[in-house]
Amino acid sequence: MNKLIHRLMPQIRIRRSYNRSGYILYLVMSLLLVWAIMTFSLSRYKSGAVNLLSHTSMQSRLTCAAAAGMSEIWALARLQANDKIGKNDETHFYNMLNRVFDRNSNEVPPAQPYFCERAFSAEQLPYASILAEEISAGNIEVRGHCRIYFTRLIRKSPPAFSGHIEAIVTARPKSDSQEIIEIKERRDFKIIDTRDIFDRYALYVKDYGFDYNRTLQKLYIEGLGPPVRSSVFLGSRHAPPYQAFKGISGPAPIFFDFDFQQNKNLVPALIGNLHSPIPAGGVEIPSINGSVRAASKDNVFWAVPMPLRFKPIYDRGDFRDSDFYTVEALQQGYYKTFVESAQKTSGSQYSVPAMILDDWNRCGGNYADSQVFRMVVATSIEAWNYLYAYTDARHLWDDSSWTAFAKKIQFSGLSDYIETMKRVHPDKTVAGNMPGIFGADDKQPVILEGNVFFRFFKIAFFDEFTTSMTLGGKSASVEMPAIPLHFQDAAGNASFLNRAVRVHGLEKQLMSREVDEIPVNSLFEIGVSPYPQNVQAPENLFPNLSVAAISYRYKSPEDFIAANTTQMADNSKRLKIDGIMYIESGDLDLSSFKSFSGHGMIWIGFRGDVYLGDLAKSKPADILKIFAQDGNFIIKSDRPDVKISASLLALTYFSDPQRNKAALENRGKLIPNRHGVEIIGNLAVDYLFLADRNYGIPAGKSLVIKHDPFLFTPVYPKWSTIGPVRTVYSVNASREQSFFK
Structure with missing residues (x-):
């Protein structure tokens, strides 16, 4: 038995040796397999990361180029919106925005919305194309499209419209037609006719005046014409109860x-x-x-x-x-x-x-x-x-x-x-x-x-x-x-x-x-004209304004000045005017501004005087109207004489018809404040005075009103305002879900 055991023992050892050798091989093979899998996975991971990084980089560059194109379109829109040079160019924003006035009434609001559009090729977006060239070595192409929608008639006469401008910019690599970035933005706009009945007047005064025949303080009107002719209205509201006026019918x-x-x-x-x-x-x-x-x-x-x-x-x-x-x-x-x-x-x-x-x-x-x-x-x-x-x-x-x-x-x-x-x-x-x-x-x-x-x-x-x-x-x-x-x-x-x-x-x-x-x-005319033409109640005549036509609203004059001041190279301040700009209340001090640019009106809503010094236009066609609804114009200057290029309207208005206007403490007026005054524009006030020891015109000085021909007959009376805030912003990276249809 023992011999048998001794004979078999070597065989058993050999078999055990064989089993141990297979295990090691299995272990080694397993480790090699794991290493191979890990190597393969790491390789795939790195490859995906590289691809993702590459894709993300391209998307970022496309987005950057598209954003540049969008900025260029809005800059072009603002630049061209009121540039009359483009009136005959159908792709010019001025032409597109003003085209609505040439349409039949049944083609525009309120009958139905009206829109017009234009495309922007890469050549028409040169700055965005230069940026795309720099960041992609010429591999990115930028194109754009713009639609202008007129959706609402906000004033009937003279007509004014509001709507929105929708711009879409597409950026794509030339090497991959499937990859794309689109940006869509929308901004509101308003286009108004800035003409008003007061534009034809060099001077409009509602109340009875006592200073017209002054010899030491003089009023001079320099009207227009021919062929046009300026108007002047001198009213008799609040006339004194003189015996000579008793029994008189009319003013x-x-x-x-x-x-x-x-x-x-x-x-x-x-x-x-x-x-x-x-x-x-x-x-x-x-x-x-x-x-x-x-x-x-x-x-x-x-x-x-x-x-x-x-x-x-x-x-x-x-x-x-x-x-x-x-x-x-x-x-x-x-x-x-x-x-x-x-x-x-x-x-x-x-x-x-x-x-x-x-x-x-x-x-x-x-x-x-x-x-x-x-x-x-x-x-x-x-x-x-x-x-x-x-x-x-x-x-x-x-x-x-x-x-x-x-x-x-x-x-x-x-x-x-x-x-x-x-x-x-x-x-x-x-x-x-x-x-x-x-x-x-x-x-x-x-x-x-x-x-x-x-x-x-x-x-x-x-x-x-x-x-x-x-x-x-x-x-x-x-x-x-x-x-x-x-x-x-x-x-x-x-x-x-x-x-x-x-x-x-x-x-x-x-x-x-x-x-x-x-x-x-x-x-020069036949007979007396006791009232303005087609106006039977001149005391109730006010600027033709609509709340819906307001382009910008400001809580206070400080907010208005902060948003619309431009510092010039000579350190003077220039005022930016853009449509109808409404200030709720407060005194507006413009005496430090030397010039203005743009076209529109500053509307002071409630209890606000306007302080003015020398104020000039930046170019002849600029128009500034200032409406002090419940205040006065007060001259404020270190110089003895001031020159103001503006339409000044100080006409106190209250919507309550039951309120006795004769009892109002404030009547809109120009307060010369011991200065000689020259207005290049026009003046409309409730009450006009020249002589006052403290606030009038000094002896030997004058109030001169030169009617501005650009006010009487504007080069083009329409003015477009494009909102500074985007009301829609969207980005798309799917070719199948493209914004542009």
Whole structure:
């Protein structure tokens, strides 16, 4: 048994050795397999990572190129949106945005949306293409597409639209047509017509003014034309309760003092006015008294060319001899010529002096009972020559003193005028001269709207005469002095002086008087225009604005200034204007800005004054309108004179129709603040004043308004505003899900 065991033991050892050797091989093979798998996996992982990195890098470069293309499209859109040079280029943004105004109303909102589009080739996106070339060695191509959708009519007249611009930019590698990056952005836009009814006005004033005839502070208007003509409206809202205005239907009249020396260029137009033309006349009064002729020569601008016999006028009118019995100058002339002369002359009881004295004693000083006086009146009516001429206030009185010319007996017919006006119309007691409504040299016509009339004066008298009359069968020489025909208020009492009679020219009364019935507008237009054209309530006229047309809203003036200030190379500040820019409330100080660029309006909503200094355009076609809805324009400058290129509208507006506008504390106005002011644009205010010790225009300075031709007739009145915020942003990397269909 043991032998058998010993014989088998080597075989058993060999088998065990064989089993151990296979295990090691298995183990080695397993390790090799694991190593191979790990090597293969690591190789595949590294390959995938490399591919992923490569793909990610390409996607990043494509996105970068596409973003550059998108920025270039928006930059181009903003650059071209208001560039009129592209009006005839169908691919130009200006043409595309303004094309809507040429469409039929049934093709655009609100009838239906309207859109137009254009494509951008790689050549039309040069900056994006340069970037793509740099980052991909010329392997990336950038293309774009843009659609402009007009979706809403936000104002009917003048029309304004809103909508959005959708831009899509595609970037793809030239080596792989399947790989793609698309970016889509959308931004809102508005396109408005910036024209307004106030654009045709150089000056628009709603309230009654007291300073038009100032001599130390002057208003000058430099209108446009020909062929166009600027307008000026002077309203009479809140007129003072003068007695002269009682019973007047319509707006209270405004009077311009005509100064025939200051306004010498207007004299021919005034004489030939289209309302009540004055017949041809002379330059001196044709009195038989040489001193009267000489005195009148430089003090009147028109005189009746030859003496008018009074007897035909007497016959035409409802006159009686007794009308003249109470004429003080006639009584004085009779007493001096007849009674005093008779008292100094001795004679028989049947002599002419005795007859005169006897008649005087019998009448007891009552001229109407004197037979001789009545004979003198009858003789005078036959012998009188009626003379009259036109002059102005400044040749009659200065402050409260009558001039030497006005004190001469023949020209003293207005001696009671000032006292009468103190009672009925205090403004008329001041002798001034009219504003330069027709330019500094009165050679630039404007259309003047409002109840505005000239004021000048007629001086009238019966000329002195020498004749003979028969007393007691004896002929006596009669020398009667000149009889001034005094002004008499019709509201006082009626007399032959103010009785209606056809005299000559536009004169229908004998008396000296103010001539105030010729409309200022009649120099170049027919008649008076009390209201603006097609407007029956000028006090309710405001800028034609719509909340929907607002391009930008700002909480405060500080926010507005922060967003729209450009620092120039010379360290001056320029204001950027882009459509209608609304500021809720607060004072806006623009006095530090020297210029502006763009086209549009700054709208101050509630309780906000605007401070202004010198402000110029960056280019002629720029337009800035500033609407202070509840505030004033206040001049703020270190310089004595300022020049502002803007349309300034200070018209207080409240939406509550029940609120009494007469009780409002604030009336929109321009406050010169002791500066001379020149406005190149226009001015519309509730109340206009020139003279004020603290806030007005200094003596010797002026308010000059030069109507801007680009405001009256814009190069193109439409203005497009593209929103700064994207309302849609999307990125696509799938060719199958491309944005562009």
